[in-house]
Amino acid sequence: MTKKSREKGFTLIELAIVLVVIGIIIGAILKGQDLIENARHKKFANEIKLWDTLTWAFLDRKGRFPGDGDRDGVIGEDAGDNVKTDLQTLANSPTENSLTLGSFRFYLWLGNDGVTPKPKNILTITNGATTAGSVAFSSDELAYMESFDASIDGVSDGAAGRVRGSNSAPTVASGTWVGTLTGLAAPPADAWTSATTALVYYFDRKPE
Structure with missing residues (x-):
């Protein structure tokens, strides 16, 4: 007696199990990506x-x-x-003013907002080591800015509080780590958009 082989397809239950497994794998990958991104945002804020x-x-x-x-x-x-010479007199001081997170590199500067008659101190973040090299943030870079804004001000609007967005790049000096804003009549208050070129953090006091 010969046995006749026949092709057998997947049952609906088997297909459902496969789809569930695929869904779990995709969910784990997406969750892992979120964890990595959140860790980078936290490192950015900590720096x-x-x-x-x-x-x-x-x-x-x-x-x-x-x-x-x-x-x-x-x-x-x-x-x-x-700023560089002064900061490096302290123990555990940074040896450079850049921060690399994956494929992103940011630069930190200390200076003032240039608003007369009494400029206020600021810590600024750009994506370039020079004034001309600081261009508008990408959408992925903006996510870092918005995350830090929310951690300090509770909201990520870029237009109020101690963390502001600026559509004008600061004038920076890589040799001294000084970064200042110029030509402003009031503190920057630009929402986080594709035109934003700097994060401005009023670490000293909240601008009026």
């Missing part, structure tokens, strides 16, 4: 807060902010102001 902490530690030790050579309370106001 900014480290600079914030070091700035206040320098003030506590020296009686002035780093980059405030004339001790008038304003960072980067004079030609000889040097």
